[in-house]
Amino acid sequence: MTTETTAEQNKELVQRGLAQLLETGGTDTLAPLLSDGFLHHRPDSTARTKEEWLAAIRAALVPLAAMRVEIRHLLADGPYVMIHTRRSLPDGGPEIAVVDLWRFEDGLVAEAWEIIEPVAEAAAHLRWWEPEPATRP
Structure with a gap:
């Protein structure tokens, strides 16, 4: 039996799962x-x-339980849900930007992709494709 869910239901499951975690x-x-x-x-x-x-x-639960998470974007399209968050710990550790992409199949999450970037490093990462300045002999 296949249980199909709508994009909105998938989005709600991701949001509820993160909140409960x-x-x-x-x-x-x-x-x-x-x-x-x-x-x-x-x-x-x-x-x-x-x-x-x-x-x-589970191994990281101590920090996760204390983590502050701000949801910036939560989008759903068909079987995919994308959530963009900013996260920080109360001890003043580095703030991170996280993008998670979740793929649903038969009403459950089948795959997830995650990109994490320290916010303080974001500007430098935006220049990775720029050519190095030419050096003079």
Whole structure:
């Protein structure tokens, strides 16, 4: 049996899952939203399984429970939900910008992609494609 969800329902699931993770500091409410074959992709081309990703989140729960998260954008299109957040810890650590892309299949999250960038480094990262200035002999 296939359970199709709408883009709005998918968006609500992502928002509720993030809120519950941050409120409770536990993964119990997040785990049922992920398919058994869930994969979490990182920019370095590595991927974690559902069990590996949940274990990594559990290992980081102390900071996650105290993290301040500001949702900047939450968009849904078909089976995809994109959430752009700014995150910081109360101890004054570096603020980060995070973009997560979630793909739903049969009403569950099947894949996720994540990009994290320290806000203080953003301006330098915007120039990566600019040519180096020519040096004189």
